[in-house]
Amino acid sequence: MITPAAAPRFLLVLLFLAGLSLLLGLALGSQPLSLLQVTRTLVGQGEPLHQLLVLELRLPRVLGAFAIGGLLALAGCLMQVLLRNPLADPYILGLSGGAATAALLAMLLGVTWITGAAFMGALLSTLLVFGLARGHQGWTPTRLLLTGVVLAAGWGALISFILATAPVAGLPGMLFWLMGDLSRLQHSGFLWGLLILSVLLMLPLGRSLNLLSRGALQAAALGLAVRPLEWLIYLLAALMTATAVAHAGSIGFVGLIVPHAMRLLIGGDHRMVIPASVLGGGILLVLADTLARILIAPQQLPVGVITALLGVPIFLWLLYRSRNL
Amino acid sequence: MSFSLHLDALVADIPGLTQPDALNLTLESGQIWAILGPNGAGKTTLLHTLAGLRPARSGQLQLNGKPLTRWQRKPLAQQLGILFQQQSDAFATSVLAEVLSGRFPWLGTWQRESQADFEIALEALQQMDLSALASRQVNQLSGGERQRLALATLMAQAPQGWLLDEPTNHLDLPHQIQLFDLLQTRAAKGDCIVMTLHDINLAARYATHVLLLYPDGQACWGEKHQQLVLPALSQLFGYPLEKIEHQDQWLFVPAVHTKQHNPS
Numbered sequence: 001m002i003t004p005a006a007a008p009r010f011l012l013v014l015l016f017l018a019g020l021s022l023l024l025g026l027a028l029g030s031q032p033l034s035l036l037q038v039t040r041t042l043v044g045q046g047e048p049l050h051q052l053l054v055l056e057l058r059l060p061r062v063l064g065a066f067a068i069g070g071l072l073a074l075a076g077c078l079m080q081v082l083l084r085n086p087l088a089d090p091y092i093l094g095l096s097g098g099a100a101t102a103a104l105l106a107m108l109l110g111v112t113w114i115t116g117a118a119f120m121g122a123l124l125s126t127l128l129v130f131g132l133a134r135g136h137q138g139w140t141p142t143r144l145l146l147t148g149v150v151l152a153a154g155w156g157a158l159i160s161f162i163l164a165t166a167p168v169a170g171l172p173g174m175l176f177w178l179m180g181d182l183s184r185l186q187h188s189g190f191l192w193g194l195l196i197l198s199v200l201l202m203l204p205l206g207r208s209l210n211l212l213s214r215g216a217l218q219a220a221a222l223g224l225a226v227r228p229l230e231w232l233i234y235l236l237a238a239l240m241t242a243t244a245v246a247h248a249g250s251i252g253f254v255g256l257i258v259p260h261a262m263r264l265l266i267g268g269d270h271r272m273v274i275p276a277s278v279l280g281g282g283i284l285l286v287l288a289d290t291l292a293r294i295l296i297a298p299q300q301l302p303v304g305v306i307t308a309l310l311g312v313p314i315f316l317w318l319l320y321r322s323r324n325l
Numbered sequence: 326m327s328f329s330l331h332l333d334a335l336v337a338d339i340p341g342l343t344q345p346d347a348l349n350l351t352l353e354s355g356q357i358w359a360i361l362g363p364n365g366a367g368k369t370t371l372l373h374t375l376a377g378l379r380p381a382r383s384g385q386l387q388l389n390g391k392p393l394t395r396w397q398r399k400p401l402a403q404q405l406g407i408l409f410q411q412q413s414d415a416f417a418t419s420v421l422a423e424v425l426s427g428r429f430p431w432l433g434t435w436q437r438e439s440q441a442d443f444e445i446a447l448e449a450l451q452q453m454d455l456s457a458l459a460s461r462q463v464n465q466l467s468g469g470e471r472q473r474l475a476l477a478t479l480m481a482q483a484p485q486g487w488l489l490d491e492p493t494n495h496l497d498l499p500h501q502i503q504l505f506d507l508l509q510t511r512a513a514k515g516d517c518i519v520m521t522l523h524d525i526n527l528a529a530r531y532a533t534h535v536l537l538l539y540p541d542g543q544a545c546w547g548e549k550h551q552q553l554v555l556p557a558l559s560q561l562f563g564y565p566l567e568k569i570e571h572q573d574q575w576l577f578v579p580a581v582h583t584k585q586h587n588p589s
Contacts, residue, residue: 084413211429213416214413214414214415214418214423217378222402223402263417268419268422
């Protein structure tokens with residue numbers, strides 16, 4: 001583990017790696033460019049073909065991938081604190097299931113507004129979970145978790161039903177969407193806006209999140225207004241996840257693995273874990289998407305496959321090395 | 326600054342009790358209260374109610390003259406701290422980080438922990454004999470060490486009113502005595518200590534006041550010497566007790582059985 005004092009330096013390293021991953025994402029593809037060519041193009045001196053390749057084809061996708069990775073990792077981190085459960089991820093409350101069901105329905109019906117449909121589905125699922133999880137004494141993490149998991153299973157059944165009855169021609173598109181697909185990314189301005197806003201909102205609450213992760217009662221006894229904070233992180237995590245899923249399908253593992261990897265590396269202080277998760281999530285997704293584009297080029301793989309293939313061994317190695325769990 | 330927590334016809338919402346006695350008393354600076362009663366009498370519920378973590382069934386609480394419900398969480402936590410019976414550790418964290426969390430009520434949103442906060446935290450660790458474990462992970466501690474860490478966190482919080490739910494849990498004998506000496510020092514400096522205990526003799530030795538919670542919802546309270554009497558205690562626990570005097574101290578022990586228990 002990196003000592004708390006060295007954590008700011010670790011953030012700088014991550015920042016450097018983030019820049020490097022973005023450059024790699026721009027350079028690699030069906031037609032690889034050198035880093036020098038990429039830099040020249042970025043400052044407006046490259047060849048017209050390179051301009052087209054880098055600025056118009058790759059840049060929106062790479063930037064979008066980074067933002068979505070950051071959103072998912074931050075949402076996962078917040079969900080883990082909200083549910084006081086290290087196994088939580090952004091999708092644990094059935095949000096991605098709701099989004100997927102709506103998106104697949106839209107594809108089935110031939111509606112073109114898939115992003116909007118997925119977003120509405122995610123919000124509907126969020127509201128359902130929250131409404132149903134409120135028992136007589138309000139929701140508790142366990143109640144929320146159970147409601148979400150069961151609802152997710154319900155969405156899963158609906159998704160299977162749609163896949164089973166959909167015309168064969170539409171299946172590859174649906175499966176791609178389900179596994180996570182960044183090829184539709186055009187404008188990442190909104191994604192970046194939401195990401196930056198969320199980070200700015202959460203950074204000053206880092207210490208409060210530390211407290212909340214120790215339990216609601218303990219946090220309240222130490223002076224934290226627990227319910228407002230829980231509402232805030234639930235709604236924010238839902239909004240971030242819904243946005244990410246609507247734009248890129250349900251990309252797995254980023255939201256579960258990245259916050260954990262960061263906790264294993266720099267400890268449990270969320271003032272560090274939050275920025276580190278955002279950077280780590282961005283880096284992982286940019287690299288994964290780059291691999292997805294080049295591994296069997298000119299064909300593309302769904303990026304969700306790569307995040308799992310990359311994330312699982314990295315995480316297992318970190319876990320194996322760590323003595324903190 | 327003096328501390329007072331006034332219970333005004335307070336009825337804690339104790340599960341299973343239809344009509345517990347209303348409590349009318351004031352917990353004040355310098356006092357050490359022991360709450361005694363059998364399992365399920367509502368000691369923990371009462372303590373959580375006093376901490377403002379649970380709504381009362383009826384009645385009111387006033388902290389330093391202001392209704393408890395009108396206090397904001399942070400200023401409240403500067404005045405009132407609670408030791409829970411159990412600690413939950415879902416995520417790995419270090420001993421030092423845990424004890425520093427006690428400084429939360431004293432820090433503004435944008436403020437970082439200052440050198441003074443670190444010193445308070447380290448001092449609390451030292452008082453609980455945990456200095457050597459500062460960089461350890463919390464989930465690697467033994468039960469007694471975990472309990473001492475929770476106490477150290479409460480010390481770092483430095484409230485004036487201390488609510489302690491079975492503070493001697495998991496503690497070995499020397500640490501029990503060390504803790505009570507420390508609490509006595511705090512009370513002498515003007516803090517108010519309220520704790521639930523199962524050990525009548527620790528209550529007899531260290532408390533100034535006693536609150537007895539009977540299983541049927543009755544409650545008696547007052548100065549230690551008026552309350553710690555044999556008939557009341559025997560009735561409280563539903564078990565005959567005997568009193569032994571030793572060096573001006575009263576010791577209460579379960580009466581030796583007159584009837585043979587093992588049927589063999």
